[in-house]
Amino acid sequence: MAQSVLLTGAAGRVGSAVLGELADDYEWRLLDRDPPTEEMPGEFVVADITDEEAVREAMDGIDAVIHLAGDPRKEAPWSSVLPNNIDGTRVVYEAAIDAGVDTVAFASSNHAVGHYETDERTPDMYRKDDEFRLDGTELPRPGNLYGVSKATGELLGRYYHDEYDLSVACVRIGNLTKGHPPIDYERGQAMWLSYRDCAHLFERCIEADYGFEIVYGISDNDRKYYSIDRAKEVLGYEPRDNSAEWNGDERVGSDR
Numbered sequence: 001m002a003q004s005v006l007l008t009g010a011a012g013r014v015g016s017a018v019l020g021e022l023a024d025d026y027e028w029r030l031l032d033r034d035p036p037t038e039e040m041p042g043e044f045v046v047a048d049i050t051d052e053e054a055v056r057e058a059m060d061g062i063d064a065v066i067h068l069a070g071d072p073r074k075e076a077p078w079s080s081v082l083p084n085n086i087d088g089t090r091v092v093y094e095a096a097i098d099a100g101v102d103t104v105a106f107a108s109s110n111h112a113v114g115h116y117e118t119d120e121r122t123p124d125m126y127r128k129d130d131e132f133r134l135d136g137t138e139l140p141r142p143g144n145l146y147g148v149s150k151a152t153g154e155l156l157g158r159y160y161h162d163e164y165d166l167s168v169a170c171v172r173i174g175n176l177t178k179g180h181p182p183i184d185y186e187r188g189q190a191m192w193l194s195y196r197d198c199a200h201l202f203e204r205c206i207e208a209d210y211g212f213e214i215v216y217g218i219s220d221n222d223r224k225y226y227s228i229d230r231a232k233e234v235l236g237y238e239p240r241d242n243s244a245e246w247n248g249d250e251r252v253g254s255d256r
């Protein structure tokens with residue numbers, strides 16, 4: 001069982017979702033290039049993930065890493081995704097190997113597979129009765145350079161798993177939105193990930209026993225074009241939310 005966890009990108013939205021539910025469950029070392037603006041659990045390291053020495057130091061005594069730091073913008077230019085998302089991720093994996101870390105959970109993205117959303121398939125694939133599913137076994141088809149950087153992060157994970165036996169889970173996160181699903185956005189509702197399901201999924205990534213996995217990070221939405229079967233089977237993911245239980249910002253279904 002993981003005890004000491006390094007959370008990169010801790011000051012961001014996904015970091016806040018994870019810490020919002022799991023703050024008391026682990027010994028946290030948080031890392032971000034931006035200093036904290038509010039009180040956070042554990043120790044906070046202000047560093048850039050491209051700084052090899054700083055990341056190496058931050059990795060000391062760590063059991064598991066949740067690697068979120070990076071440029072999350074779908075329109076991010078190559079000049080940003082190359083250092084922040086690709087090289088920074090390589091630095092994190094290298095330091096994890098050197099420190100004897102067991103597991104790295106990597107925040108990948110729906111944009112790694114964005115070009116499966118072809119004109120022929122959309123918007124039907126965003127709807128409840130459509131049966132099209134991606135399940136993580138398909139090749140990446142990035143929708144933008146940001147998606148290329150996320151697919152590359154997955155590939156780096158594959159390498160560090162095969163070469164060094166590091167356990168790596170790549171979570172293709174859908175659309176993380178706080179409180180309620182995106183409104184008037186079918187695609188976003190199909191790939192909604194609630195804050196509590198996000199925290200639970202990353203917890204499963206650092207607790208479960210596996211080798212290398214690519215899973216989709218969405219809630220159990222009625223509308224979906226990403227399968228969550230693999231996350232359930234291998235990681236023990238048990239999502240509690242479903243965008244169909246919401247009408248705008250009002251919950252109309254029962255809370256699980």
Ligand SMILES: NC(=O)C1=CN([C@@H]2O[C@H](COP(=O)(O)OP(=O)(O)OC[C@H]3O[C@@H](n4cnc5c(N)ncnc54)[C@H](O)[C@@H]3O)[C@@H](O)[C@H]2O)C=CC1
Pocket residue numbers: 008009010011012013014015031032033034047048049050067068069070071072073083084088107108109110172173174175176177
């Ligand atoms: N929010 C979402 O719906 C989704 C997020 N993701 C991925 O999840 C991760 C976190 O995303 P968000 O929390 O939404 O973004 P965010 O921008 O809120 O948080 C990212 C954090 O990483 C830090 N960071 C960025 N580059 C860094 C570097 N070189 N060194 C150290 N810290 C750095 C930033 O200061 C920020 O606090 C990203 O990798 C993103 O690509 C993927 C799919 C969907």
Ligand SMILES: O=C1O[C@H](COP(=O)(O)O)[C@@H](O)[C@H](O)[C@H]1O
Pocket residue numbers: 071072073074108109110111173174175176188
């Ligand atoms: O990877 C990401 O995806 C989410 C959802 O994508 P969108 O196309 O529905 O906006 C995005 O909000 C997030 O910023 C990004 O990191």
